[in-house]
Amino acid sequence: MSDYDKVRVGKLVLKGESSKAKKRKHKHKDKKEKGEKKRAIVDEDAVKHGGWWRATKFEDIVGSVAIEFGKQTYIKSLDNGLFTLGAPHDEGDGPTPEEIFTALAINERHIALKSGYGRYLRVEKDGIITGRSEAVGGLEQFEPVFQDGKMALQAANTFFVAIDPEDDAVVALRKSVGEAEVCSIRTCAVREINAVDDAPxxxxxxxxxxxxxxxxxxxxxxxxxxxxxxxxxxxxxxxxxxxxxxxxxxxxxxxxxxxxxxx
Known part of the structure; x- marks a missing residue:
């Protein structure tokens, strides 16, 4: 059984819990809550990606993340320590387990990424991104760079991560950011997306x-x-x-x- 097959998704059901909500005594409170629900914020982009929302600042990148290049295609881990671009997903589907990484903040600018195989990503001398490191050193650090609503991921060799168009390998070979280097880091971390919008x-x-x-x-x-x-x-x-x-x-x-x- 692979490491990814151990993932289980289920719903917690408490014994004796009623399936019907109890009638509330304070009707005015119910009306207020209904009004708040109507004003709830919905992230349509996250809905299209199975609930995985786009990180827009460094602090968003923590825990389980997926790295998206293009439209609903994510970097995928291979069992040989290399990476490729996974198959396109249908609208409403999130990344597969092989496409999920763990992000760890190293400092205020840099993160480390661990694959589902328990190894850290690093950039090699030839610019290939591999995932075979057991610990975090200088080459295992990446810097998310945000500008004008877009993001790129800079490797330790100061080049930006991209997908090689010839074989879909993950590489860091260019110092400037073009369309090929633009990506999104998506996360499923809990956020107050359904909070009431208090703006007038x-x-x-x-x-x-x-x-x-x-x-x-x-x-x-x-x-x-x-x-x-x-x-x-x-x-x-x-x-x-x-x-x-x-x-x-x-x-x-x-x-x-x-x-x-x-x-």
Whole structure:
């Protein structure tokens, strides 16, 4: 029996537990909970990948992870200590056990990756990624690099991990990041994805929708016709990142003299 066959997935059922939920005494609390469920956040991308969500920062990369290149294809461990690109998955399916690794943080920038065979990944002198190390040294460390919503994985030789197009081997041979080096690290770690979105109703949606919502809320014209600023709205993204979104929105509305708080 291989190491991967030991994985078991089951549901815990407690003896005497009723299958029907007990009727609650506080009806007003039930109504509040129903309202919260309607506002729950759903990660559609994670749903398409069997619940495995994309890491967007270093702190997300911990525990069981899968390394995705392309669309729903993951790095797969082979029993000879090498790696290849696995077969494409159907929408809604997560990675197979051979495609799951364990991520360990070494420091604030670097991680180590252990395959299901209990060996650590490393980069060899020829740039091939292997998984035969029993301990973590310098060559077993990788750095996830995030930029502009994309990610690449830099090996200890300072080259970026990619899939060799000739034989689907996993290699680190290029110092620059192109389409072949862009990947995603996905994790199944528990996160508060179903938490209620506490953002005001006006701030839910795209920045274009947010601006429209605030114009509707604060417009002062009796004819109810919307006055939307037609100038380039790229400044809104920068303002949101810098925490000055409200001020920028007000400035844009003031130019249209469409806000009750404008001077």
């Amino acid at each position: 109703v006006e701030e839910q949606g795209s920045l274009t929708e947010v601006e429209l919502n605030y114009v509707k809320k604060f417009q002062k014209f009796q004819d109810k016709k919307l006055r939307i600023n037609k100038e380039d709205s790229s400044s809104l993204k920068k303002a949101k990142d810098e925490g000055t979104l409200h001020e920028t929105l007000l400035d844009r509305r003031s130019k249209m003299k469409a806000d009750r708080y404008c001077k």
